[in-house]
Amino acid sequence: MPATLFTLAEGIRACTACPxxxxxxxxxxxxxxxxxxxxxxxxxxxNEEDRQGKPFVGRSGKFLDQLLQKAGIKRSDVFITGAVKCHPAKNRTPSASELNTCRHLWLENQIFLIQPALVVILGTAALRSLLQKEKLQPLHGKIIEKNGQKYFITYHPAAGMRFPKIRKMMEDDFGKLKKTLEKL
Ligand code: SF4
Structure with missing residues (x-):
């Protein structure tokens, strides 16, 4: 990682800005x-990500790997992170204030440094944090542009693992994502 992303990662590891x-x-x-x-x-x-300090390495991560592989996207080509960087006790949903604090301090800066063609929103917490929207269902598989950045919206892999209907929708969304990527 270049010094700037590295510096952000060091800051995140030492951060105590939210509970x-x-x-x-x-x-x-x-x-x-x-x-x-x-x-x-x-x-x-x-739990597994918290233990290893790495993103999407647990069961949801394996499912995400499958989705990427099926769509022909290499995991090593994409950046993966979370709306918050610290594990919430009992896997509770992060609060609005925790999402906002972490976005302002870290997530927005990571996006600014990387300048990706597309930010892929996985699930409601990321949708809430980045686009201040609550309802994912009508937006999945779509691209929304905000302040010059494009966002592609889909479900969280944990939901896709639990519900076959969502799994199918995610597979379709990742197919669309691949097609979009080819045009970028
Ligand atoms: S979740 Fe984000 S803002 Fe909160 S302590 Fe961790 S790095 Fe800091």
């Missing part, structure tokens, strides 16, 4: 190339 720092083992800054065209944003680190 989530109390429930983390290791903060999870995110992972991927500095020139990634796709920048994925999930919700928050789960």
């Amino acid at each position: 989530l720092h109390k429930s983390r083992t290791l903060a999870v800054p995110g992972d991927g190339p500095a020139n990634a065209k796709l920048f994925f944003v999930g919700e928050a680190p789960g």
Whole structure:
């Protein structure tokens, strides 16, 4: 990682700006190339991510890997992070204030440094944080532009794992994502 992304990652590991720092083992800054065209944003680190300090390495991560592979997108080509970087106790949903604090301090700066062609929103927490919208269903598979940045919206892999209907929609969305990527 270049010095600037590296500096952000160091800052994230030491951050105590919201209550989530109390429930983390290791903060999870995110992972991927500095020139990634796709920048994925999930919700928050789960137990395995918290233990390893890496994004999407648990069950949801394996499912995300399958979706990427099926769509012909290499995981090593994309940047992956969360809307918050610290594990919430009992996997609770991050609060609006935690989402806002982490976005202002870290997520927006990561996006600014990487300047991805598309930010891929995985699930409601990322949607709430980045686009201040609540309802994902009508927006999945679509691109929204805000302040010059394009966002592609889909479900969180944890939902796709649990519900076959959502799995199918995610597979279709990732197919669209691949086609969009080819035109970028
Ligand atoms: S979740 Fe984000 S803002 Fe909160 S302590 Fe962790 S890095 Fe800092």
